[in-house]
Amino acid sequence: MNVPNGLFVKMVIDAWNKELGATNKLLDKLTDEQLMQEVSPSRNRGIYLLGHLTAEHDQMMPLLRFQEATHPELVPIFLDAPDKAIATLPSLQQLRAYWMAVNDTLMGHIARLPADEWFTRHANITEADFPNEPHRNRLNVVLSRTTHLSNHRGQLTLLTNK
Numbered sequence: 001m002n003v004p005n006g007l008f009v010k011m012v013i014d015a016w017n018k019e020l021g022a023t024n025k026l027l028d029k030l031t032d033e034q035l036m037q038e039v040s041p042s043r044n045r046g047i048y049l050l051g052h053l054t055a056e057h058d059q060m061m062p063l064l065r066f067q068e069a070t071h072p073e074l075v076p077i078f079l080d081a082p083d084k085a086i087a088t089l090p091s092l093q094q095l096r097a098y099w100m101a102v103n104d105t106l107m108g109h110i111a112r113l114p115a116d117e118w119f120t121r122h123a124n125i126t127e128a129d130f131p132n133e134p135h136r137n138r139l140n141v142v143l144s145r146t147t148h149l150s151n152h153r154g155q156l157t158l159l160t161n162k
Contacts, residue, residue: 022153034159037159037162049156054071064138067109071102122136
């Protein structure tokens with residue numbers, strides 16, 4: 001059975017869109033007070049998870065070779081350091097706005113990339129090494145980040161009971 005690349009791309013992007021939509025719906029439901037809570041005792045706060053996901057999605061843009069990240073200042077706060085290691089965080093209002101803007105920009109790029117381009121290398125592998133590791137492609141980045149998003153959405157769901 002010969003399945004066209006477009007089908008694989010559609011399956012992955014549909015899963016990404018579903019997970020992103022569910023996360024947006026959850027974030028719309030969570031209050032600022034809930035997002036300031038830990039998801040469970042001695043665990044990440046919702047604000048940190050929102051910042052972490054925003055920074056991760058922002059970093060997807062250079063990784064997917066779309067454009068430079070729009071908020072590189074989030075990396076040391078939300079990717080390099082654990083929650084509560086840095087005293088001053090961006091406000092929830094800022095993070096919510098960054099989340100929407102980053103994902104809107106990212107989705108614009110995703111929607112415009114032709115199916116065959118998804119099977120080209122991502123930025124963290126050289127052209128010389130890519131033939132030996134073709135699984136290190138752009139589509140695999142979206143697949144792995146979909147799982148990452150799902151995991152953290154599950155954690156954020158715990159805040160609905162607080």
